[in-house]
Amino acid sequence: xxxKGALPGIAHFLIxxxxxxxxxxxxxxxxxxxxxxxxxxxxxxxxxxxxxxYADFAKVFRNTILISLYSVLIGFPAPLILVLFLNEINRMxxxxxxxxxxxxxxxxxxxxxxxxxxxxxxxxGFFNTMIGWFGISPINFITEQSYFRSILVLxxxxxxxxxxxxxxxxxxxxxxxxxxxAAMVDGAGRFRQMWSITLPCLVPAIVVLFLLRIGHLLDLxxxxxxxxxxxxxxxxxxxxxxxxxxxxxMGAQFSYTTAIGIFxxxxxxxxxxxxxxxxxxxTGESIY
Numbered sequence: 599x600x601x602k603g604a605l606p607g608i609a610h611f612l613i614x615x616x617x618x619x620x621x622x623x624x625x626x627x628x629x630x631x632x633x634x635x636x637x638x639x640x641x642x643x644x645x646x647x648x649x650x651x652y653a654d655f656a657k658v659f660r661n662t663i664l665i666s667l668y669s670v671l672i673g674f675p676a677p678l679i680l681v682l683f684l685n686e687i688n689r690m691x692x693x694x695x696x697x698x699x700x701x702x703x704x705x706x707x708x709x710x711x712x713x714x715x716x717x718x719x720x721x722x723g724f725f726n727t728m729i730g731w732f733g734i735s736p737i738n739f740i741t742e743q744s745y746f747r748s749i750l751v752l753x754x755x756x757x758x759x760x761x762x763x764x765x766x767x768x769x770x771x772x773x774x775x776x777x778x779x780a781a782m783v784d785g786a787g788r789f790r791q792m793w794s795i796t797l798p799c800l801v802p803a804i805v806v807l808f809l810l811r812i813g814h815l816l817d818l819x820x821x822x823x824x825x826x827x828x829x830x831x832x833x834x835x836x837x838x839x840x841x842x843x844x845x846x847x848m849g850a851q852f853s854y855t856t857a858i859g860i861f862x863x864x865x866x867x868x869x870x871x872x873x874x875x876x877x878x879x880x881t882g883e884s885i886y
Contacts, residue, residue: 625857631850645857655841655858662837666815668751674811676755677762678804682792684763685770697767700760708757712825715753716740746831754822762807769803770796805883813870816862838862 625645627638649655680700687693703711718724719739726736739745777795786794820839827835838858846855870885878884 622856622860624853625860627853629853629856631852641853645854646861648854649857649861657833658836658838658841661834662816662818662839665747665750665818665837668747669754669818670811670815672751673755673759674808676759678766678800680759681763681766681770682796684767685796686788686792697760697763700763702760703757704761706757708819708821708825711753711757712822715749715826719749740826741828741830743831743834746826746835750818750823750826750835753826754819765803765807766800769800773799801881802883805877805881806885809870809874809877809885812873813866815869816865 621635623635624638626640626642627635628641628644629635629638684693684696687696720726721736721738725739730736737745739749773796777799778791781791781795816838818837818839820843823835823837823840824843827840842855842858845851846858874884874886
């Protein structure tokens with residue numbers, strides 16, 4: 599009975615995950631959609647050579663790495679920090695109200711969120727109104743290259759930080775209350791309890807989420823970037839996903855963009871295997 603119950607899940611992965619992998623073969627072809635996979639000409643590693651020698655790709659790869667690292671360094675700790683402080687709130691009604699407010703942006707589409715940020719940050723938006731009170735000239739933040747990466751990272755945090763708290767909240771709910779009672783008997787204050795009990799108990803969840811995030815280091819939210827990106831900031835805001843969309847889908851260069859996809863997958867696989875090994879040695883926690 600249990601084996602039969604797993605069949606739908608196995609079928610899902612076979613049909614939608616593993617069988618489509620065979621399509622990666624076009625990365626080694628000059629694929630022609632009218633001739634199909636079996637009749638398209640083979641070019642070997644030419645698509646990969648093109649990728650590494652194409653000047654635009656180097657710039658796009660750099661942008662992707664920088665924005666992803668900013669997201670990891672700033673965005674990854676944000677849910678954890680909020681959870682730790684939220685856990686210190688004793689009034690349940692207030693705590694739940696804050697949680698609901700933080701969850702809400704996750705359920706908004708990027709079309710809505712992008713529109714909100716564009717309106718807030720344009721020359722006549724709320725932020726320019728505020729800085730105008732101090733005699734500062736208006737700045738069109740969305741079209742300024744020096745601000746664009748920060749806007750991408752911070753808007754992503756604003757939208758997803760509440761959703762990212764859920765696993766941490768579940769992990770905190772599983773901590774034995776006797777640990778806190780024993781710490782209080784020993785004279786530990788709230789901060790000491792947080793540092794010596796809550797954080798160590800969250801280490802397994804932190805490690806798993808961090809490793810999963812690192813595995814998708816080169817994956818950025820295509821919808822978010824497409825909505826906020828404009829020609830004036832393309833040099834610093836164009837990432838691999840938008841590059842693949844523009845060159846591959848709009849330009850019908852399927853073999854080239856498939857090669858880029860394989861490159862991304864290999865990088866993610868190497869990162870997650872390497873860091874999983876390091877984590878297992880240093881903390882004893884890993885995803886496998």
